Amino acid sequence: MATATVTEPLLVKKGRPLWLRLVLRVLPGIVSFAAFIGLWQLLIVVFDPNPILFPGPGEVGEEFVTAWREGELWPAVSNSMRAMFIGLVISLVVGIPLGLAIGMSPTADLLTSPYLWAFFAMPRIALAPLMIVFFGFGMEVKIWLVVLSAVVPILLSCKEGVQTVDESLVNAARSFGAGRLEMFAKVITPYTLPFIASGVRNGISRGFVGLLVIELTVGSGGIGTEVMQSMRNFNTGRMFAFASTLIAIALVLISLSRRLEAYASRWREEVAV
Amino acid sequence: MTTSTAGRVTTSTTPEVKPFRTSRKRVYSRKQRWIVGVINITCFFVAWQLLAVYSDIPQLFLPSVTDVFRELKEMSDEGILWSNLAISAWIYVVGLVISIVIAVPLGLFVGGIRIVDRILAPYVWAVYTTPRLILMPLILLWVGINDTARVVIIVLSAVPATMVVVMEGVKTVDNSLLNAARSFGASRLRLFRSVVLPSTVPFVATGIRMGVSRGLIGLFIGELFTASNGIGYIITLAQKEFNSARTYGMLMIFLFFCVAVVGLSQLLERKVSAWRA
Numbered sequence: 001m002a003t004a005t006v007t008e009p010l011l012v013k014k015g016r017p018l019w020l021r022l023v024l025r026v027l028p029g030i031v032s033f034a035a036f037i038g039l040w041q042l043l044i045v046v047f048d049p050n051p052i053l054f055p056g057p058g059e060v061g062e063e064f065v066t067a068w069r070e071g072e073l074w075p076a077v078s079n080s081m082r083a084m085f086i087g088l089v090i091s092l093v094v095g096i097p098l099g100l101a102i103g104m105s106p107t108a109d110l111l112t113s114p115y116l117w118a119f120f121a122m123p124r125i126a127l128a129p130l131m132i133v134f135f136g137f138g139m140e141v142k143i144w145l146v147v148l149s150a151v152v153p154i155l156l157s158c159k160e161g162v163q164t165v166d167e168s169l170v171n172a173a174r175s176f177g178a179g180r181l182e183m184f185a186k187v188i189t190p191y192t193l194p195f196i197a198s199g200v201r202n203g204i205s206r207g208f209v210g211l212l213v214i215e216l217t218v219g220s221g222g223i224g225t226e227v228m229q230s231m232r233n234f235n236t237g238r239m240f241a242f243a244s245t246l247i248a249i250a251l252v253l254i255s256l257s258r259r260l261e262a263y264a265s266r267w268r269e270e271v272a273v
Numbered sequence: 274m275t276t277s278t279a280g281r282v283t284t285s286t287t288p289e290v291k292p293f294r295t296s297r298k299r300v301y302s303r304k305q306r307w308i309v310g311v312i313n314i315t316c317f318f319v320a321w322q323l324l325a326v327y328s329d330i331p332q333l334f335l336p337s338v339t340d341v342f343r344e345l346k347e348m349s350d351e352g353i354l355w356s357n358l359a360i361s362a363w364i365y366v367v368g369l370v371i372s373i374v375i376a377v378p379l380g381l382f383v384g385g386i387r388i389v390d391r392i393l394a395p396y397v398w399a400v401y402t403t404p405r406l407i408l409m410p411l412i413l414l415w416v417g418i419n420d421t422a423r424v425v426i427i428v429l430s431a432v433p434a435t436m437v438v439v440m441e442g443v444k445t446v447d448n449s450l451l452n453a454a455r456s457f458g459a460s461r462l463r464l465f466r467s468v469v470l471p472s473t474v475p476f477v478a479t480g481i482r483m484g485v486s487r488g489l490i491g492l493f494i495g496e497l498f499t500a501s502n503g504i505g506y507i508i509t510l511a512q513k514e515f516n517s518a519r520t521y522g523m524l525m526i527f528l529f530f531c532v533a534v535v536g537l538s539q540l541l542e543r544k545v546s547a548w549r550a
Contacts, residue, residue: 032395053414110301114310115317121535122528123490126505128497129512129520134334205402209490212406217497224407231410239410247403254402 055237064241072226077245080222083139084211087146091203095151096196099158103192109159120156124148124206125213132218142214142222149210150203157202161195162188194265201257208250223249336518341525344518353507358526361503364420365492365534368427372484376432377477380439385469390440397440401433409498423495423503430491431484438483442476443469475546485538489531504530 016024037057043049044056051059067073102108102116127148135141165188173187215224223246230239301309318338324330325337332340348354383393409426416422446469454468496505504527511519 106301110306110309111313113306114314118528118532121486121489122531123486123493125490126493126508126524126527129508130517130524133512133515133517133520205404209404209406212404213494213497216406216409227407227410231414234414236411236414243407243411246407250403251399 052234052236055240059237060240060244063235063237064245067226067238067241073242073245076221076223076226076242077249079139080211080215080224080246081249083142083222084146084207087143087211088150088204088207090143090147091150091154091207092200094147095154095199095203096158099155099199100162100188100192102155103159103162104188109163116152116156116159119152124152125210128210128213128217131214137218137220139220141218142211142220145210145214146207150207153202153206154196154199157195157199158192161192161199164195165191194261197257197261197264201254201261204253204257205250208253212246333515333517336521340518341522344516345522345526348519348522354526357502357504357507358530361492361496361505362530364423364495364503365427365488368424368491369431369485369488371424372428372431372435372488373481375428376435376480376484377439379432380436380477380480381443381469381473383436384440384443385465390444394440397433397436401437405429405433406494409494413498418499420499422499423492426495426498427488427491430494431488434487435480435484438476438480439473442473442480445476446472475542478542478545482535482538482542486535489534493527 040057102112131141131144169187173183212224215222216228219225223242226242227239322338325335383389412422412425416425450468454464493505496503504523508520508523
């Protein structure tokens with residue numbers, strides 16, 4: 001994706017009409033996708049595998065349409081997305097202020113670092129069994145796992161952002177008489193913005209994993225549950241259909257958050273990975 | 274703790290020069306950090322114990338610390354603890370070694386050759402961003418419910434994370450170094466060995482660190498789905514039996530395992546990239 005953004009300007013020359021520019025922008029993606037489908041179909045034709053083990057694009061498309069028609073697709077998607085959205089909002093509301101606060105105060109950093117370190121090192125999905133004991137099998141446990149997975153990268157990223165604020169900027173602002181509040185609003189926040197955005201991006205992808213773990217293992221509705229259900233019925237085509245829906249959603253979310261990140265760090269030359 | 278308050282007092286007496294503190298200034302020494310950390314964690318355990326004993330939170334939700342350790346000791350005596358830990362660690366190591374063997378050369382190849390990079394990089398990024406976890410049912414279908422499936426999911430989790438970093442790392446080779454080597458008549462192979470590889474080493478270390486933490490996720494997921502042994506299996510089993518002391522205990526063991534592994538990988542990264550600074 002990084003290279004795609006690099007190659008775009010080569011194709012888009014000035015003076016071309018808008019429709020042509022739009023077409024040229026989406027063309028590489030479409031060609032690439034078509035090539036992928038073609039390769040898939042080729043594999044099917046050449047090796048002729050058992051459709052239960054490896055279905056072709058045709059069967060998957062068919063299953064997708066069936067699921068769509070019978071109204072199974074939309075409830076699953078909306079169920080997953082609701083959990084994802086609520087969890088993400090909670091993570092942002094909790095993670096960003098907390099991360100900034102911990103970054104501002106070395107004492108808070110000192111006191112919280114063992115716990116943050118532990119949470120950072122351990123995959124938060126390991127807490128899934130515990131969360132099931134606490135919250136049962138419904139929506140609640142999904143939201144909790146999204147929050148647990150997403151809040152840690154967001155918090156750590158914010159903390160790190162505040163801690164790496166350029167000393168000379170702070171000094172310059174202080175020598176021009178900036179108060180603590182002004183310092184926060186005019187130096188620290190703009191400087192930290194790229195870090196926050198990268199934390200959000202990480203949080204989205206981690207939150208997604210947390211959501212999926214619960215949906216796949218517990219079966220509390222949503223896309224993951226449909227995938228698991230299809231697998232149990234050996235309906236691999238349907239499984240692929242739901243899995244690719246999920247992958248599409250993940251890709252859209254991630255590319256949106258990447259764009260947000262690029263927007264937030266316009267003034268920087270490099271983006272922290 | 275007292276040292277920190279003392280530091281506060283001295284700075285607040287002179288408000289004009291009160292520094293805006295950042296971590297770069299290292300307000301606390303390493304030793305202080307360790308001492309406070311130990312006290313801090315001790316306080317945490319004491320608070321946990323008090324809360325478990327004296328509040329009316331049911332034992333199912335919050336077993337006391339002594340219960341958890343008693344359970345751990347029991348499991349250790351029965352041999353459940355160490356055998357399962359060893360199995361998990363072994364599978365993890367196998368998966369990680371395979372991932373590194375695949376990801377590093379592949380990353381160098383894809384990132385190092387421009388044409389290949391143009392064609393394949395978008396796919397690598399796409400795979401990196403999609404949750405590979407969704408492939409778990411598929412892996413079960415293809416590989417079966419066994420240890421191989423666990424290794425496969427670890428490899429799937431770790432490889433893209435490592436590869437992406439290595440791929441980007443190769444591209445950051447300093448152009449002037451390349452030109453210098455070329456003007457002294459270095460062959461393509463020599464160029465790769467003497468210039469590209471050394472300057473990519475820190476990125477490889479970073480990539481391995483990323484792979485290590487992603488691999489842990491893979492390990493746990495694999496155990497949730499397939500295992501009849503290993504730490505993750507014991508945790509889920511204990512949860513199903515409502516034995517929360519055991520769940521907490523095993524979670525603690527898993528936590529130590531993760532902290533140790535991630536800590537080691539960070540140490541490696543720091544060692545390797547020391548010359549960059």
